[in-house]
Amino acid sequence: MGIVERRERLKKQVRSDILKTARDIAREDGWQGVSIRKIADIIEYSPPIIYEYFDSKDKLLETIRVDGFYELRGEYDRIKEVYRDPEKQLVEVAQSIWNFSVEKPEVFQVMFNQDGAFVLSKRAYQQELDMTGNPVWEMIARLRPKAGEKVSMTYYEWWCLTYGFISITMTTQPKHAISKMEAIYTEGVRRFIRSIM
């Protein structure tokens, strides 16, 4: 009897529909335009249904944030496997962050509380800034075989350089001008890598 299975499949579907719809609205109208009622309208359920999947709107956005970081982490792990040279690895990481922000700007906004997106908790950042098992931290460590403390500081600089550059670009530049900034970003990243080698 696959009844339970069917129900669970449907639940998973609705859950991901909610997340996808939130992102769709945000991409179109910005996070300011995302409301529980609009999401409910689009997935053709009543608003209270959403609360069976997420405790609150805040938790819903936090899920999107965590998923975003998870996806990026996957990219970093992949890059670490594919390339041997840590310099090349970091350049690739920087590239993949940029691509991510271009392809999923609305997710990037949630990840960094930007442009109308807002999540109260800072929990997601802690894991991201932690060094244990952190692929990017290890790339920098290989590039800079100094004491651990120094590496963590450099890693934090890296974090701010990459995410900061894109954050500021996304919020200050009109959509059509963003792609022109990629070259500056890439050059800045290269300069940074060379300056810590």
Add this chain to the structure above:
Amino acid sequence: MGIVERRERLKKQVRSDILKTARDIAREDGWQGVSIRKIADIIEYSPPIIYEYFDSKDKLLETIRVDGFYELRGEYDRIKEVYRDPEKQLVEVAQSIWNFSVEKPEVFQVMFNQDGAFVLSKRAYQQELDMTGNPVWEMIARLRPKAGEKVSMTYYEWWCLTYGFISITMTTQPKHAISKMEAIYTEGVRRFIRSIM
């Protein structure tokens, strides 16, 4: 008869009270907690009064943003006068941005659409990124006597490095940890300056 004058004085006072109250609430509860009704409550007027001073909540926040950029610009001009060495000037500029973000984090948030603050228009950034009469642009130009285009790119890098670092630090770090990041910021700024000289 100073009736008109008295009225104008009072109007200016109420206007600045509105702005100050908005910032106060934001500092205490975040920009998410700022509402027209709360502001009205505190300045002891009814909500519609606020609309005699600002067309909308959005315009109110935009005023705070523009004032913030104006204040910083004043700092930069002052620094440019006081110090001769462009390297020293830039270090001081970086320092003053940091101090600003520590003393008025809620204004910084509005300036870069962070953490619940949101202004639709990107107008304020255009002037800030324009090179004409821009003190920081000129500092970089003196440090890097290359072609104009290159200077503008470097200036944009500077912009992203400083504001980006602080933006990311403010949104990702808990309040108590922020001060510990200043050293990393300062070192990053110094490294950047040296790398473009």
Add this chain to the structure above:
DNA sequence: TTTTTTTTCTAACAGCGTTTGGAAAACCTA
């Protein structure tokens, strides 16, 4: 004092996140 102008507020609209209570549907059992 009366008229005119200016200032101010009450009340309302539509939309927001969220919760409650119960209706409706789906399911299981006899």
Add this chain to the structure above:
DNA sequence: TAGGTTTTCCAAACGCTGTTAGAAAAAAAA
């Protein structure tokens, strides 16, 4: 198939939000 149980779902409401219209109150001018 009928009855009972469980699960799924939603209408309605609460207290918020930004904003506006129109009337009331206050001040100034006549």
